[in-house]
Amino acid sequence: MRRLEYIGTTAAQGFWRNPVMSLASTFTVGLMLLLFAFFLATDRGLQAAVGVLESKVELAIFLEDNARVSDVLALRASIEADPAVSRVDYIPKDQAMARLVDIAAKRPDIQIVDTSSNPLQDSLEIKLAHAQDAPRVAASLREEVGKGIVSDVIDNPQVVDKLLTITRVLSFGGLAVLAMMLIVALFVIVNTIRIAVHARRDEIEIMKLVGATDWFVRWPFILEGMLVGALGAVAATLVVLVAAGPVMGAMVNFIEILPLSFGQTFVWQLVGSVFALALAVGGGGAMLSVRAHLAK
């Protein structure tokens, strides 16, 4: 109990002995954690988005008006034979029109002025098991264009492609940036604690002479490092909580189709991860610093 009290007070004293340095490293750690939180949230969001889109990925083939029904059925059968395809639906042009009217009714920005004629074509809608197969299937279908059955191939999944690319770039780029920030944060903490150790080097010398254990010497510094980490985590969490709403709104508008919202569980996971990383970086950095000093 007495030991805990000593360790706690010494750590707090250490933090405030050099407030500029402590706050600077808190800021750096906070920034790193913010990036970490953003990375986690974005990654999770994009994964969810890709998941949603993948389940919806469709190719559409518009059929020539005068295509023979037997040819269409044969084409449909051949498409269904492809293992990448999960489902093929035949959509007659009347149904397509009905759908369009339906959509228009829900959106004030679209109005269908004239419903007397139907310019739409019959189509086959193809559902794919995985988004990444879309380009290949689309390419093979394009070869059919102009042979009397298929008039056009629409492959919507550019959005998915884009998302997959963004996810990949964010995963690699984000990880790289995060790794760099982690090193910077670690470096700053190591230096902050080094200064704290230096300020107390006489005390440490005496502690060791009178038989204090290395752990007794280390703990206050490790705690000080963790304190820096924890304060950074609190700052980062506050920023995330304040900014989450607007940022999420902007993202939903940007990618449009994504009905994203993070559940309570994810928020707790996020905060938990941020604090865990903060304590690990703070404590770990301090540990490195003190170890270097004690080994001298």
Added chain:
Amino acid sequence: MIKTINVNKSYRGSVHALRDVSIDIAKGEFVFLVGPSGSGKSTFIRLMLREETPTSGEIYVAGKNIGQLASWKVPMLRRNIGCVFQDFKLLPNKTVFENVGFALQVIGRSKDVIAKQVPEILDLVGLGSKSHHLPDELSGGEQQRVSIARAFVNRPQILLADEPTGNLDPATSVDIMKLLDRINRTGTTVLMATHDHAIVDAMRRRVIELEGGIVVRDQERGVYGYGAQV
């Protein structure tokens, strides 16, 4: 209490700080370690504290072979050894009481123990009335008394003193020697490295002389040197 067998210590660059040093100091002895600068006195003291390990040979302190002591056991060894230095090594921002209490605090003693033992030891060294002063407010002799109090508050079996009177005038030095003598009479083994001829000659205790890392003399009731120039 302290026993070394053929201890050698050499540093990189083939400096031989100690050669074949074999010394046996019994419990309760008072021993002077003398010799010119660079003769190996400080190295010997550092070996006792296991701040360094010998290149070869064996060292026993309080019955333990400290050359083979696991490093996590070193703190326990040091709790048996009190240390006093020429420069006192007091913490300037702590009071006399806190400086002495610090030695107990960092080995996990309770507040009650500190509150009881520190005044006792301060009375023993004659500083009972100055426990709330800062080191800066004390004379050199008083500061060294604080440092001795800190070294002795945990009642170690051994007291190592490295030039404890090096910064003090002769009259003050005599007081410090009286204090060390009193501590020795409680049964504590005292090993004191010194340059101070007058003190060694006056005390007439066992003298071990080092020169170039070799024990050149080990004499009961000795003086500083046969042909000591003053």
